Amino acid sequence: MFVSSLQDCALPLLREVIPTDKVEVGFKDLDAAILVGSMPRKEGMERKDLLKANVAIFKTQGEALEKYAKKTVKVLVVGNPANTNCLIASKSAPSIPKENFSCLTRLDHNRARSQVAMRVGVPSDCVKNVIIWGNHSSTQYPDVHHAIVNNHGKEMSAFDAVNDESWLKGDFITTVQQRGAAVIKARKLSSAMSAAKAICDHMRDIWFGTPDGEWVSMGIYSTGNSYGVPNDLMYSFPVMIKNKTWKVVDGLAINDFSRGKMDGTAAELVDERDTALTFLGA
Numbered sequence: 001m002f003v004s005s006l007q008d009c010a011l012p013l014l015r016e017v018i019p020t021d022k023v024e025v026g027f028k029d030l031d032a033a034i035l036v037g038s039m040p041r042k043e044g045m046e047r048k049d050l051l052k053a054n055v056a057i058f059k060t061q062g063e064a065l066e067k068y069a070k071k072t073v074k075v076l077v078v079g080n081p082a083n084t085n086c087l088i089a090s091k092s093a094p095s096i097p098k099e100n101f102s103c104l105t106r107l108d109h110n111r112a113r114s115q116v117a118m119r120v121g122v123p124s125d126c127v128k129n130v131i132i133w134g135n136h137s138s139t140q141y142p143d144v145h146h147a148i149v150n151n152h153g154k155e156m157s158a159f160d161a162v163n164d165e166s167w168l169k170g171d172f173i174t175t176v177q178q179r180g181a182a183v184i185k186a187r188k189l190s191s192a193m194s195a196a197k198a199i200c201d202h203m204r205d206i207w208f209g210t211p212d213g214e215w216v217s218m219g220i221y222s223t224g225n226s227y228g229v230p231n232d233l234m235y236s237f238p239v240m241i242k243n244k245t246w247k248v249v250d251g252l253a254i255n256d257f258s259r260g261k262m263d264g265t266a267a268e269l270v271d272e273r274d275t276a277l278t279f280l281g282a
């Protein structure tokens with residue numbers, strides 16, 4: 001079914017589909033890896049149990065990348081908890097640069113863009129430079145303080161275009177934060193089409209770069225950033241990409257409102273990481 005769906009897309013780059021459950025086949029000489037499979041949370045399961053199961057999965061996949069993939073491989077982790085799974089995979093593949101690993105927050109980025117666009121009554125490509133900070137979880141911070149809206153031909157800040165600060169600082173944020181859970185509640189399954197579209201957006205931008213003057217959100221390895229985000233996390237930042245290399249957009253002003261939310265989601269990631277690391281050696 002999956003094989004035939006891929007064939008039916010008539011994708012010009014699709015040469016062959018090789019179904020396998022062997023890591024030495026699946027990970028051999030990879031240029032790109034999209035790690036979508038993880039253990040979903042089941043009823044009655046503690047967050048810790050979920051992390052333990054996923055550490056085992058992403059440790060195995062990281063080790064397989066280390067052993068079989070090209071050292072230039074670009075790895076995108078989608079399976080939740082995506083940020084911490086990505087960190088575990090990268091720690092399990094020490095000879096692959098940490099910069100080659102990222103996790104998906106483009107879905108949240110697209111959700112934020114679309115919410116603002118609908119509110120203003122413009123197409124979503126008239127909204128740019130939203131930011132998702134932090135974890136792909138309900139603590140993430142969708143930030144529109146630097147977003148620009150082309151409001152029927154006139155460029156303005158998102159705050160001016162929306163003209164409803166309490167919505168932007170309230171329901172807008174919670175809608176984006178809770179969107180994944182709302183989709184699961186409605187269809188008893190995770191988002192599918194929007195996630196697939198976000199994966200394509202993310203990978204296309206890694207390969208071909210971001211448009212001039214525009215950034216996108218990606219969960220990337222935090223090391224020595226100017227936003228006071230703790231090191232050694234996979235944290236979502238605004239990035240610009242050129243020549244398959246991302247760079248965090250530096251120097252954006254951060255007010256107290258944003259600071260609190262950025263720190264809150266970082267604290268959750270520190271906690272996830274510390275719990276996951278206790279399982280890594282086990």
Ligand code: LMR
Pocket residue numbers: 080107179180181183190191195
């Ligand atoms: C989403 O954001 O739609 C998904 O990551 C939700 C989930 O937990 O699968």
